[in-house]
Structures are given as structure tokens and as C-alpha cells.
Amino acid sequence: MRQVGLLQLGGLVISATLMHTAPAAASDDALDGRWIGGFANRNTVVVLDARFTGAPAPSGTLDVPQRGESGIPLRNVSQHGRSMTFEVPGIDGNLLFEGKFVTPTQVVGSVRQGLGHSSFELIKLATVGREELAGIYGTYEWAPGKVLLVAAGQEQPIYVDYESGRTGALFALGRDEYVAGPSVSTGFPVMVRLRMVRDGSDRVQRVDFERRGKSVQALRKEFYSEVPVRYGNGDVSISGSLLLPSSPAPHPAIVMIHGSGAVTRDGLRPFADHFARNGVAVLITDKRGTGLSTGRWARATFDDLAEDALAGVRYLRSRPEIQANAIGVHGMSLGGWVAPLAAVKSHDVAFVVVESAPVMTPLEHERLRVETTMRADGHRGETIAQAVAFMDQKFDVARTGDGWDRLEAAMRAGDKAGWLPYVNAPASLESLQWNWNHVFSYDPLPVLKQLDVPMLVLYGELDSVVPPKVHKARMEQAVREMGKRQVTIREFARANHGFFEAITGGRQEQPNLGSFVAGYFEVRTDWVLARAQAAQMAGAELQN
Template sequence: MGVGIMKKLLLFIFVALFGRISFAQSIIGDWYGIINSENSSIPLIFHFSQKNNIYSATLDSPLQQSLGIDVTTIDYNAGKLHLVVARHDLQYKAVWSGGKLVGNLTQMNTDYFLVLTKESKQLQEPKSTFPYLTEEVRFQNSQAEVNLAGLLSLPEGSGPFPAVLLLGGSGPTDRDNTINSNHKMFLVLADYLTRKGIAVLRYDKRGVGASTGDFNVAGLQNFASDAKAALHYLQTLQEINTNQIGLIGHSEGGLLAAMLAASSKEIDFIIALAAPGIDGDTNFILQRKLISKSKGISEKEWLAKLDFLEQVVGEVKSAERPKELERSLKEIVVSYLERTKREIPYGMSTEDYTAMLVDRYTHPYVQDLIKIVPRQSFRQVTCPVLALNGSNDLQVSAAQNLPAIEAALKSGGNTQVSIKEFDGLNHLFQESATGAPSEYGEIEQTMAPIVLETITDWILKQTEE
């Protein structure tokens, strides 16, 4: 081989390898990581893009409901990254290592080890071409002048099909019931059901995604009204068997399903996934006890927190005017945080955390969840009910809530009740070690297959001709 040819060949190999290395080290796209601090685990998502050789990025902190935070400066060169988010006094320095970005995130003079990867752990989500029809849809809640947007999934064939309406959990959830860990629970569930011949409608809550309206001023009755509008829309579709329409609700959504079924005979069955059955104030405190204990909180710290939570519940249930509630809650929160500094999450000032807690507890739907008495709705439900939960659920404890749901249903004379507790599953119905919310994002599974099978088999049994 001649020297000239050899030089060209070596140059070609170098260019090819360099090109592949450059491509492999591109930061363009979505990067996922979790910050672990003393008392919390915070999932973070960076979205990098590039235009005219200039990088830009935004940061999402789903757990704190902070999305689209602008990254102020980005310096990325030779596998080394340095970025700054000035608004939150945050910087991240990392190096490329084996397809990951490995480094330290610094905020308010505190360092946190952070590894970012380009793959989220939601490997269960369907990514291939779907063997069924999906259609973006819009429908109106005329009572509230709210336009809701969602996705309709129709099985192969001519129909009409049995159908379910999916109702998401608490918070500003989208049509996929995207949880803080970025798991798309309803995407996985809808895909599974539609492949089995069941049509599915899921939608963005008001004020979320493509839906209009204001989430921040809405309560449970508003969300129930939206769900009723979604049900009526589903009933207008010629592809749907209107005698075989059910509701599947997760957490708060399970309560909404009971509220709708209690007031309407148009619903043929409901499935309550990790739904509350005990009184709202009791569940509110129990949830926080179980989660706090999972973080290793001492008995002394828990008793201080319990006193705080009982004061919050008392004010929410007794306050007659919003301004009065806001003022009293702020006093309670400030007093508590003065005694319990370690309660404040990483990177947040006392003032910001105080404001966040006051906003949370004065939100209409949070107040509704504290005041709600689920048995009042469940005991009026006469259609078939499937209630599921996991033994590791720390947010809606199966041990307390499943028996309460069963008792309420049977007290109303409903004999078509199926109750099942899955061993080792958490609030999202993932196979889990402890059930702590901090695990959600670390688990690759979105929903345990046994749960998907149980739901589907039960629906098909209810809709047998």
C-alpha cells in the first residue's frame, strides 16, 4: 500500500472516529438525574438544544412543580460541562464519562453529587408504532367554560368498543398522569388496555398541558365536573359501546370516580387505584407519618411535625375566610420552621419554603382533600367496583384505606366489590423496596405487569356480552 493511500486511509479512520466521538459526546437532548440530600430525593431534568453553535437549556424539577427554568450560561467543551442557573444560585460542573455526565451541583454553597444520563428509566413506556388508532381530542366543560384536551385510543376493528376514562391523581397531572419521577403511568396503562380491545380516553387537567382553565383555583368539585364532561364526550362517540363505559382513577382520581359513580347511573364500573377510603384529615397525617418514617426521622422530630400537621388540619377545617387561613397558616409554618431547620429542602430559603407550604395548604383542592369523607361517596356507588393498592404504598396506606372502601361499599348494599392488595407494590404500583416516593424515579418499571393484567381481565369480565 502506497504512503499516500495509507495517509488518506489513516485520515479517513481518524475523521470517522472523531465524528463518532463527537456525536457520542453531544449533550443535545434530555438528561435525567436525582439529587439525594439528607431529607429528600429530587429528580432533575435538563433539556439541552443548540442553534448556530450556541447551546441553550432549561431545567425541570418535577417534584417541586418547577418546569422550564432557564439555564443562564452553558460552557461545554472537550467533554467538560459548566452551567449556571442564576435565578436559583445553582451551578453544575461535570465531565463526560461512559455516556454520562458526572459531577457536582452546587447551590447556596452546598455541593450535591449528580449523575445525568440521556435515558430516563421509564423503559416500560411504549415507543414503537402503535397497533391501534390514537387521536388528539378536545371537549368542553360548558358549565365552567373550560376546554379540555386529551388523547383517545381506539383498538383495531370496527367497534363499538368497551371504554374507560382515566382520572389522574392529585396535583397538576397531564393526560399521562405523569408522576414526579417522570413516569407516564396512564401512557403505559392506556397502551396495554387498547391492545386488549378496550378504548381509552385520558386528558390534561384544567390549566395543564393543552387544557384551558386555572388549576390553581380549582377544587375537587371542579375536577369532578371536568371528569363528567369527559364522560359525556366519550358517550357521543359512535365507536364506543355506551353500555360498557367505566372509570379508572388513581389516588385522587379514584375518589373522583366514586364521586361520579355515586351521582350517575351512566357509569358501568369503576376501578379505584390507590384511592383514599379513610377521612381526608386522617389520611393527610398518616401519609406524612409513613413518608417521614421512611426517611429515618426520629420520634422527637416526628412528634414536632405531628403537632405542626394537626395545627394545619385544624386551621383548614375551621377557617371561614381565605385571608384568615393564609395568615394563621403562615404563623404556624414560621413557628415550625424556626424549630425544625432540617425540614427545609435543599436549595430553598426559609422564606421560599414558607411561601410554598402556605400556598400548598391554601390551595382549594388540598383543602378539599383534607376535609373530604370518601365513605360518603363510596357507599352510594352501586356499579361493580375493583379497588387495588400495594402493601408498600406510603401515600395512601393499603392497610387502612382498602378496608374502609370495602366497608363503605358494602354498607350501601353493593355486593359487586373486588378488593386486592399487591405485596411489595408502592403508590404507583411499581415493585419496590420500601415504597418511599424517593424510589419512584429510581425504578425502571412504571406499573407492575400483574396489575395491568388484573385490571384488564376484570374489565373484560365486566363487559362480556
């Protein structure tokens, strides 16, 4: 049975807001569904995300998003009338939750562990269908330049408040009411509330946007249209969306390249919106093998991904709305290897934007990343040394094909020691050797030497995945040695790998963050618009 070590009560008691409200009657199936909430502990709030079912017997699981814990089985789940109880396995004894239904969608009560006790609150989420969710998506403005984006996310709807830089997942309380919490992954305590207002045709035209205790009315505004697209790269079919600005054409354009993992166009949308609202067309796609695109992303080389991006460039050049001499490529993290490669493969690429871009081979990067991310999360030197030693062992197995059984044993030991989540543990020997033969040895420096178009490079001061003390320094050295005058390098203070305002830059704090660093979106967009203007002037001179 899994035990939760992080849920240990420190004896702090804080009353829930509605603890003294008269309980409401609840049907026998009222507990079924998804609930979010939390309890006070040691001067903080432990956020909970629970799922309950009553058939064939009451049961449930619990996620603790701040700590990356998910699927924790609950014990002794029960509901009798307006009362409910459940237990969470804990290292120092189970946590016993005893609550009452205040309303059919709200439970408050007490949580106990030994002599420690506190109060908790749970809020029931509504199930909203995909078509209904699609009706709330869009851009809303409450004053010139003050824009709210509501969009599909990788797993659930998200919002971005571009005035404050705050962003996060949205949790549905009903068809037209959504809440968000203080961080990107939590909905509790409720810090943001969105109420959708529909017109006579049932289309959302206004969002009553409540934040920091104040409410504004944001009206839907069509800054750009979204056009479904599909094009091919060899036997791979790429599906995506073209965001076309409402301003007069032709528009400069960007093909956005994904980072690592199975990422669809929805993962790129918050980063594309600011470009599109300011006159830059953006092509966002489902990475090969995800969403509606075919192929396999896990068996794609950097050359494959660069060719996918160039297929997008060719598609954009076929559109009359696009300024053909002002099409660029944009890549973040892994995309920072791919975007410059695409640019040197084709004269059709006019500029490059890379963010958190590695300037070493993936093999070197992975070994360094393990050390820097673990150090940022506060791991001790001995544990870090074990993880780095595992990386050397992993690479040796990848190179020789020998020692897979010993590597599996090391992974089991790493799971117990706490360093396994940092090392990108391979799923199979075949997968490991494929990456050794096709990915690990890629060297970006020869590509950077060939690059002959303007490039913007962004780093975050606290990035522990691509630490700027190493990668930015290497990029600056490469630029000096190659005499590149068209490269702009910028570092954002207090920014992590994804350009969120951070404290440590470690992976453990990411779920607790909720704001992009100030100026991040504007720097990117202003630089691209300047390149587009220069391209337009150059084109006019050629015509004259």
C-alpha cells in the first residue's frame, strides 16, 4: 500500500470558511465524481484532487498536485446521508477525513492524524463536454491591451491573464463557471473565478473575471482567426492550426516547434496567442504521433523534426496572407536544437527564436541536467552523485548493449532513493539504444556556425534544466568566435525553464508557480515584428 509521507499534520488548526454552516441533505451518490480542495498544515495549504466512485463499493483516489503525487488509493471511503469519511495512508499513521455536505457540491470537516488535526474543504467539479468547452475558448478584453485568454490545455482548460502574467488550469464548477487557484496546477484555494455570459444564440460573449477580490467584465474580441490545416512531410501527416491576425495582410509568420514529450498544439497556444494578437501569424501543430498527426515522436531524429517544421514553412509560403520573406521558426528547450537546424536546411527561413536552448550534445546536457535540477530541489550531494553515476551507467549500456539487468536493478534502487524521476529512466533497452544511435550525439555547434539569419535567444536566470551559467556562456562564446552580429541574447531574472517567476528553478516547485516573468511575451513579439519590418523594407528596396 502506498503511503503518503508529505501529508503529516503539525497540529495547526485553522477553521474552514464554512465550517459552521448548517449541513445540507445529500443523495447517496453525491460523493461520486471529482473534487478539489485542501487543508491547512504547517502554515501552508495542502491541495487535494480526489476522485470518488460508489460502484460497486465506495472507493476513491487522491492526487496531491503540488508534490506530483497521483493515484493514491483511499481507504474506508463511506457516505451516509450528509456525512462522508475516507482515509489516506500516511507514514505516521493514516489521515482520517470526516466531513459534512454543506451543499450537494461542498464538503467541510476535519482531518486528523494522531494528535494533529486541521480542517478541510472539498468542492465538487462539474463534467463539461468538449463541445461546451469549445464555446468558452477565445480572447477577451476589458480595456485596451488588457487581455484574457481562455483556451484548451493539454489536459483541461487554461487561462492566461496577460496583464499580470498569471496562468493556470481552470476547474469547472458548472457549464458557465470556472475557478483557478494560486498556481498553474491547482484550483484551490480559489483565487480566480470566471463566469461566462452568453448571448441569445448561446455563444459566450463576455467573461466576468474575478481576481484579487476585484471583478472586470471582459468582452470577446476576435484578434485573429484559427484555421485548421493539414500538410505532409514524407509519409507523416501533420495536423495543426494557423492563427491568422485580423489586421491587414500580408503577415509575418512563425512555425512553432515543440519541446520534448507528447505535445499537441494546445501546449503551444498560450505562447502563440501574444504573437497572433500583435500581427504575427502562427502555425501550431500536433507533434508527429500526437493529436491528429501521424508518425512517432519517440522515434523522430532532430533531422525529422526539422523537416516537419520546414514542411510548415512551405505550407505558410503557399498562403497569400503570409509575408513570404518573413517566415521564422521558434523552438523552446528541445526545440532549441531543432529550430537552428531547420534554418540552415532552408533559405526560406528568415529568422530564428529559441528559448532555453541547449548548446551541447544531448548526452552532455542530460548528465548536467540531472545534477542541476536535483541541486535546485535541495537534494544532498550523495544522492546527486548516485543519480549522476546512474547516468554514466545508462550511457554505457546504451553504447554497448550490455548490462540491462543491472540497469533495471539500479532503477529500482533509484526509486527508493528518490532520484529516479530526474534521470529519464529508459523503458527498454531497444529505446535506450535507439536514442544513443540517433539523438544523444547531436552537436549543435556546427549548425550554429552555419546559421546566417537573425536569431533571438532567451534564457531564464533560474533555469535548472538548461542552466544559463553554462549554456548562455557557450552561446555567447560561439557567437563571438563566429562573428555573428545578428544574434540577440537575453536573460530574464528569476525565470525558470518555462519562464515562470521562480524561487529555486527546480522541478519540484513548478506546480506551485503561477506567473510568467514580466516582459517575456513582449520581448519575443517586438523582436519578431522588428525583423518583419526589416524584411519588408528590404523587399521594397529590391522592387525599386
